[in-house]
Amino acid sequence: MSTFTPNDLRNSMAKLRWPLRLTWAGMLAENLVQALWPLMTVVLVVLAALMMGAQDSVSVEVVWGGMILAAICFVMALVYALRRFRIPSRTAALERLDASLPGRPIQALLDDPAIGAEDDASMAVWRAHKSRMAERAAAAGPVKADLRVSDRDPYALRFVAVLAFAVALIFGSVWRVGSVAGMGPIAGGLADGPVWEGWAEPPRYTGRPTLYLNDLDEGPLDLPKGTLITLRFYGEVGALTLAETVSGRTADLPAASDAAQDFAVVQEGTIAVEGPGGRKWDVTMRPDAPPMVDVLGAPDVAALGEMRLPFSSSDDYGVEAGEARFVLDLTAVDRRYGLTVDPDPRDQIVVPLPMPIAGNRNAFEENLIEDFSKHPWANLPVKLSLSVLDAAEQQAETVPQDMILPGRRFFNPSAAALIEMRRDLLWSKSNAPRAAQVLRAVSYRPQDVFSSDTTALRIRRLIERLEIRTRYGLDDEVQDELAEDLWGLALELEEGVLADALERLRRAQERLQEAMKNGASDEEIAELMDELRRATDEYMRQLQRQQAQEGQQEQQQQQQGESMQMTQDDLQRMMDRIQELMEEGRMAEAAEALQQLQEMMENMRVTEGQQGQGGKSPGEEAMEGLADTLRDQQGLSDQAFRDLQEQFNPNAQAGENQGNEGRNGGQGRGESHEGQGQGQGQEQGEGEGQGQQQGQNGQTPEGGEQGEGFGKGEEGLAQRQQALRDELRRQQQRLPGQGTPGGDAARDALDRAGRAMDQAEDSLRDGDLAEAIDNQAQAMEALREGMRSLGEAMAQEQQNQQPGQGTAESDRRADNRDPLGREQGNNGPSSSDGPLSMGPGGAGRARDLLDEIRRRSGETERPEEERDYLNRLLDRF
Template structure:
């Protein structure tokens, strides 16, 4: 039987000593906060107002009125505190602590048995009860104080007071509190002496704070140029005077004893407040340098005339705005033909410079991008100057740049003639009679020059209007109107409004040939080459539709034999290879060979028939061919990425035996496993990829970064060919596949650039992005093929698609020859592929946790884990 003695009671109460004391302290803090928060609010608000100097900014009457209100509020808050403040007793603390425990054990320990004291059994029960209560009391913890006064302060005035006091501590001064004493009756300037205050406010664009001069000791003081000095003198007029030499204003024209003094710091000198409590500073001016701007490169001109001019600007505080001014260099103009007469006066071309939207404008680089093709000075010598302005309205200019104002180039002779006449009209209206004669010469036998009767009729109407206006005078509005019509006519002659795909293809070939013959820039040739690719794709689609219609109307066998005897056969891959060869020759500067190859392409296109494979004979559809080609490209890109990763490993761990582990792709990044790690040429696809690079890979050492870059470029060209023959154009799925392949191509370009610069980590990131985009493109292409099969009418399915459909399991997966799930699909989407993916992820996680590996390698592995 348990016993509970008085000694046990004392021990139990002793264990409550500290919880009881802390609970009492919390109750004391609670009653202090709840009683004195109004007084604290009044005191903090009053101190904040005085430290911020608000009493010096208003009239004395207002100050005394606020003082009376503050005093009344203080008296009321003291009365409020006296009524509510009570020091808590020990019994109160014990009662609160006891209430926080279950069963109020402290009170039970202090109780005595009322009855049954003579019964030993009853007392045994009583002692057992006290023992349980002592165990509960031993677990007592201090009761936290309730400091919330939100019910008594619903408008949070106490927080407003604390915030105002914090602002006063940061931006005010404790010395300003004493200035309120000067406003007492009988405490004028004669009793306490004169008082002054001063502020130095730098220009806002410098970002520097305002200085309170009363807090600054006498001595050296550095201020930005343009700083506004404000001084206020209080007391008898003349007791305090100002002496300064920083503003540059004449001393005889100013009143040194005026109560209000305002001036701007423009030069070095002194600022002195002379008189009682005066002070003097030697001011050093921090100059505000003028902004600077310079042209950092030659202008880049696109094929359609858009100019991109890089420039750099800087300023010590930041550039606010800028502009480019372009003026005609009349001395350098070739004054022939329509330019022999004096030009009509035209203002300079003023173009605003682009500024960074965000970030620091103290130093930046931007591009001036604009199209001046329609301006009369296009392709004429001009002088270009850039100028920038800072917040102080200081201006900086660049050195003058002499150049020919970039504009669109026209390769069609008739279009070039029309543009030249437009320039002559805008040069001077006096050229109108000569222009009409030249345009009539262009319109003579227009069927040999102009491609459509509509264009010829439009040119004839322009000539008649020009002759009529030249006879009666041309005003500004008519001049601009005719110039706009001439521009539209030139664009129509250059690009045409051709609806026929073959005619559009011929026009693209002619424009490209003219550009090569006239020495166009690389950017213009690249853009015209892209236009030729688009026109070829459109022509191929039209030719395919025409052949399909002919095969439906006539017997396929007889028609096929007739076409085979009368025309050439060429696949889309052959066309893409020919165009890639032309582009490669142009990039190498072999223009004569490129023009010859272009003429051969043109002759082939005249008589060619595109072969798509005969249905029912085991050949694949275009979608299946594209899918297999993309899968092959993905495997090759994976091989290149593996090799780049091995090279990155060897940079930080030269002794690693990469290439010897199971499943290693090898140093050469080939498709076959187990290839040599020392850079030997493997067999299979890796070798085939090298052979397909042409001349670009001949000079690079096998396995080097340059060799990797050449192989990456060859893979990019292969993707461009595949993108050109991708089916499903015009459908959402087909457009999504093309967008994904476009992203893959841009990532491949970035990988090639990084490889040539030796940045393997950046190249691997770009290759990873390219592979992800290829996967998205293949998924979208698969959806496009499925949608196309759903849209086919009964009887239109191919034998190959029927065979593949029969070879699928109930889940839609392709089966191997033995009935097992196949892994020959584009991405090996079967269980084996999932298991392989898990193995790769586990291996990456294991390697990322090995601390002995280089930091760069582990960072790359962590990025792979984040991505996948």
């Protein structure tokens, strides 16, 4: 049994020396905080008030009252501190340290046995007990002090005092504390003479700090224009006087000996405090330059009339606000027809200029975006002027410049007539009778002008209302209501609400022809071309549905040569050619090409999905095209990843970068660095579309050589990315399944993929390979999601087809079913490739598995061996 001697006790207590001292120090800090927090709160609050100059903002009586209150609070806090504060004893510290240990070992070490001192066995047990207690005491550490006083300060007054003092340190001045000495009933400072204080406060918009003049020596003083000078004289009246020439005041001048002096700096000069302790400064004024504003160019007008006007503005301290004014240039108006009469008085157009939301406004460029299509002055000459204002209320204005107020143009003749009558009606109320007559003439034969009886009835009611109001008086409210009705009717005639796709297609072609005749802008041409593309796509889908319902495909296959065949790709190429001709200004050739397109559309039949294309349905072709696009995008992403690796290892040669797929001798999905490697695109079959173009020659979707385009830096990668984006756009235009949930989901996913490809192209052109790889990964994920949604739509369509009522493929599948209606596979009932062997939902699970393999193969952070294995699975299945 171990023994415990008095020497062991001394050693154990010696080990507790520093933990005991630190515990005692913590108890001392704890007592100080708990006793002195009211006193420190009072001191910090009083100092903060004096440093912020509160004594200079109130009367002397209030200052005296505050000093008395502060003194009472100080005494009470001091009494509280004296009563609460106690210096902790060593015994108390030892007690706290002992209480923090299990079993209170320190007290056990100091105890002596009460009985059994003569019994050796009992003493042996006692010494063993002390030995264990000594081991516990050796692990003692200082006890943390409890500095919380929230139970004594429930309203957190101490934190309020600390915050006020911090604000005073930042925005106040320590020198202001001394000014309170001269406000007492017996001012010791006055025995030596009068005193003064002064401040120079620049305007807030300059961002310059306030200057305490007592801290400044005599000499030059540079102040911004508008700086407020505040001076206070204390002591005998007349002992201190002011002499200044910076305010420019000539009338109602206060006496030079007034105790309070306030004035602003508006010119250069001097400021002098004359008398005991006076000073003099030579003030140089920093002028506030007026703002500047300028129009950067002609307004950019969108197809629907929205205007984008670029402008720039600057100021030395920042522009506060601005506005644009449009004034009708009556002398430049072509005063014909409804514009021959004098216009009704109308206020000028005033719109605020947009200001930067973040950052400074010292110099910036912005765009004024407005739509004035509904304004009576739309498409009429106006004078434009921009004006801006700075914080000093200085204004700058541009020279008025002539322009045509942008507005929407209407190409439908009936819609244009309604808009012209609307303009005449808003131009002057005296035009109301003439407008009613013209509208009656336009609607004389409604069946030749309006496409529906509802539209004809609305225009007839509007004419009657206009004639009645003209007879009994036309007020402003009715004038605005009639103008709004005319606008709605014109939009209906221009845009159309027709449900028939062929009629909408013809209307889009007519609008485009009118636009070419009237010299429409590029934006309007682009908008009308988009409308023509949408109408063509809708007409193609309607024609396909009609052919499927009437069973005309077999008959049309036997009548080749009797009618013109066109695919959707042919239509897209023709419309691209028309748009290109119009953008080049070759309107005659564009009109001729548009006429040829109209003639072809009259005798067109759809060839997509017919025999001669390998017997594949539109859905299967779309899936193959998307798979090719996904594979090419994967190869492009690998190429970008390899280039990114070489940025961190520029000395790498062929094959030196570990995990660098596609190097010479490797089997990467992309291209070799030397431009002669083989990618996955070479393993494509002879399907149509992009996969057909990627044959043994390794061509891109645009027909260019991969070996030539790859490996030429980020610009070459950007061109490949742009080619992929164009190919995806063509695939979107002929994507089947519109109107179905799966088809719509596939289109949404491909839209996201297209946006990610655009972002990847921009990143590649900027040289940001890491960002480009992230965007390419998003594009691939969206492509996979689109393929999955399209597959679900195709599966749903196949389930909806009944045997013997659909296509030949449906009839063939109907013959290959067992007596229970289940497909048997290609090799009979025992085949393992039919849905029967896969179980319920087997096709969906197979697609999900294939999508998961594609996703994992595109994750570049996976090991090279795993990705090679996944790629071999994709090549096989």
